[in-house]
Amino acid sequence: MKSDLNIKLKQKCEQGISDVWKLRSSLCQIVSNISDECDIWALLVKPICPELLPVTVKVENIKVELKNEHQLQLAKEKRERLIAERDRLRTEPDKGEEFIRIKNALNYSINNIADIKKRSVLRTNRHIRWFSNKTEASEENAPIKFSTSPAARRGLSPVIRVQKDSMPWYQPFSIVGSVAIFLIYFCFIREENDLDLEFNKTLYERIKGLEKHQLLQAYKFNKENGYSVEEIETRLKEIELEEAKSAA
Template sequence: MEDPVSSTIEKIKLQEQDKEAKLKEKRELEATIATLNKAIREAAAHAEKSEQGRENLTQSTDSLRRQKMLEECRRDALSAQLNSLKNELKVLQAKSSTEISKVWQMRSLFCKEVHNAADACDVWTLLMKPGCAEPVSRNVQMKAEMPTGSENENRLQAAIERRVKSLTERDRLATEPDNGEEFLRSYVKPNGFLRILRPFSTEIKESEPIKFSTSQAAKRTMPSVFRNKNIDSMPWYQPYIVVTSVAVFLIYFCVLREENDVDQEFSKTLYERIKGLEKEQLLQSYKFNKEHGHSVIEIEKRLEEIKAEEAKLAV
């Protein structure tokens, strides 16, 4: 009887072990399936995120491509505009060079005409301050008869006098720049006579700045502010009285005067004005020194003194 019972018990144990093994395998399988499902879900989410990122990248690349095309169009337009401006600049430079050459030609012609007119006019009349724009011409009359010796001497003497007068006037105008330099624009011929190039215009050029050093404003002198014009009217004892008064005031205010409540208010510290500020700062310092390993002996002494003072005030 014992053998069948023991065999039955063994069979039951084996069945239970088989059941436990199967349950264990089933649980492991379920755990593996759950892990796989989780990994699948994560992979799907990652795939969705990758797809969304790919779409965003595609949109950004499209927008950048469009922006690049716009920038290329703008660059082409600006380059075309720059080329047109360069061509216009070249045309303007050529035109300006031609106009400048024309101006110089006109100037040379004008100088020649002025020289011719100066040779045909009286030098003394041109040296005078011009009252009209037209030069006074010489009255030269051609005579059929040949001049005599006395007439030649008179003409020579008159020419010498005119030459001396013109040289004197030239020197006078050169030494007076404010009055005569504006009307003297000449040079000396090899024979010593003056040749007038052109009368000078005294008009002010508004487009050019006025130089201060050569203007009338630079010649004006302002009186000194620190100069005492009435120094003779001051009595001789005034400085002594002022010094004595100031010395007496300073001696009384700084040495002899006793302190009052206002002076005592000035001598108070911030801890005396704000109640509890010193204790709060000492507590903060105590906490900081404890955390960083510093000495707190003096802080503890001061805290004990503050506590004793507060206890006295409370009593």
């Protein structure tokens, strides 16, 4: 019963999703047709007047024909569609994907133009040489002294800054000596402790019965392939004696 209900719910969900996608595709098709028939830039620009201005059309020599009525009906429907699309863009201008895409493209273009202008201004100012108009009539052709010119009062920062080292001269020797003494004590002088003995243990000593299990597997393999099993039998006897001693 529950499985039938789940299947029905799943079918309803799939049908609803397919209906939503069909509706979305139809709306996208309508928007694309509208954008192809009219100027999309005029729709994206927010109008200054909150209300539509009345359209006055002067018609001279009106002839009532079926063709003209049909064209007028099509024009009215197109105008209603464009007004509805314009209202939609006015109500949600910052949420539409097309509006955001165009807005981002315009911002990117504006930023690039600003960067190009800035670079061109810097490039032109780099080649401009400024001259001073403050000259004295009596010393116009006389050489300018560097010590009295404004250039002498400007200080230059050194290219290489030498930092004073406050480290004592014996610091490297003390560090090397301390490390050497520690290694000599740790590696040669000190006695072994329980941790060192733990490092010397094999895997068979840590896991009980592992060696016997592997020997039995090797014994079976050698028997099937015709290899010698004397060493394996000897080791198995030794393990059985050790187990008997530990059990006693």
